[in-house]
Amino acid sequence: MLNYVQTCVRLAVDAGIHLIIPNSTRNRANDPREWNHQALLSTFINMEHFESSIKRQCPNMIIVNTAWDIRSVGMFPEIGAFTASRFGSYLDEEFGRTNITYSAEDPLRISTITLYRWRFEDGPAEELKALFEVRRTELLLVRPNPTLQTIGSTLARHASLQTGFIGIHLRIESDGWHTYEKDAVTYLDKAMHYTSISGIRVLYVSCGDRAGLEKFKADGVARNLTVVTKWDLVVDPTYSTERTSMENLMFDQLAIVDATTLTHSTYFVGTGGSSFSRWVARHREFFAGGQSDLVDEWYWFNKCCW
Numbered sequence: 001m002l003n004y005v006q007t008c009v010r011l012a013v014d015a016g017i018h019l020i021i022p023n024s025t026r027n028r029a030n031d032p033r034e035w036n037h038q039a040l041l042s043t044f045i046n047m048e049h050f051e052s053s054i055k056r057q058c059p060n061m062i063i064v065n066t067a068w069d070i071r072s073v074g075m076f077p078e079i080g081a082f083t084a085s086r087f088g089s090y091l092d093e094e095f096g097r098t099n100i101t102y103s104a105e106d107p108l109r110i111s112t113i114t115l116y117r118w119r120f121e122d123g124p125a126e127e128l129k130a131l132f133e134v135r136r137t138e139l140l141l142v143r144p145n146p147t148l149q150t151i152g153s154t155l156a157r158h159a160s161l162q163t164g165f166i167g168i169h170l171r172i173e174s175d176g177w178h179t180y181e182k183d184a185v186t187y188l189d190k191a192m193h194y195t196s197i198s199g200i201r202v203l204y205v206s207c208g209d210r211a212g213l214e215k216f217k218a219d220g221v222a223r224n225l226t227v228v229t230k231w232d233l234v235v236d237p238t239y240s241t242e243r244t245s246m247e248n249l250m251f252d253q254l255a256i257v258d259a260t261t262l263t264h265s266t267y268f269v270g271t272g273g274s275s276f277s278r279w280v281a282r283h284r285e286f287f288a289g290g291q292s293d294l295v296d297e298w299y300w301f302n303k304c305c306w
């Protein structure tokens with residue numbers, strides 16, 4: 001989610017257009033494939049920081065907050081592969097070709113696939129250097145909801161993690177394309193590699209599939225590894241406040257807690273095709289200098305939106 005927001009900002013800045021902030025969809029915990037529930041975007045990101053930063057950096061950009069279900073807004077026609085070098089040029093060409101009109105009262109929604117088609121890293125070296133700074137700025141712009149960020153950072157200071165920990169994003173939930181059988185051994189092998197380098201044997205794992213998580217814990221123990229989750233950490237009585245807060249969070253909010261904690265890991269292993277893993281890796285790359293290892297790397301994700 002955080003990646004989608006920052007990518008939309010990048011597109012809007014390049015095209016010189018304004019931003020509409022609709023409601024966000026969210027998962028159901030017992031079935032991540034169901035996205036039919038709505039929540040304010042502020043449920044997940046720090047909107048006060050986001051809006052003040054936009055106004056400071058892009059004073060001519062208008063931000064329109066709405067309670068729309070974005071799926072009810074008309075869709076810009078699917079227009080094939082995106083070949084323009086700049087998103088603004090792309091829109092000019094397509095609006096000119098199709099004679100489509102839009103306004104703040106009657107906007108158009110651009111397909112999510114568009115986010116994957118702007119190969120913004122394909123260009124001269126000086127532009128790539130500038131884009132590196134753009135990405136850094138975007139990560140500063142789109143921050144997690146303050147409550148979620150505080151919980152995640154607090155968990156990262158837990159006594160069991162203070163000698164270092166290996167962060168794992170085990171992306172095997174039912175709405176994805178990976179399975180425990182496909183990924184677990186690879187993740188554990190990589191964890192053992194980092195253990196051999198550092199001596200660290202504590203793994204902090206983010207996973208929304210409870211059965212898979214329990215298997216991973218057992219397989220970790222078989223390799224003399226300690227596998228913990230956010231819920232294991234808040235069993236500590238000193239974290240009762242965090243536990244109470246977490247018990248009242250949505251599935252997607254808990255994921256942001258995990259993401260924040262994982263940015264503090266000594267090493268990180270994630271999934272190349274996951275926006276969650278990509279956000280953690282980018283954050284670590286830009287601000288912590290930490291090593292991240294993305295399994296099943298999706299080159300076009302890296303070249304486009306994440």
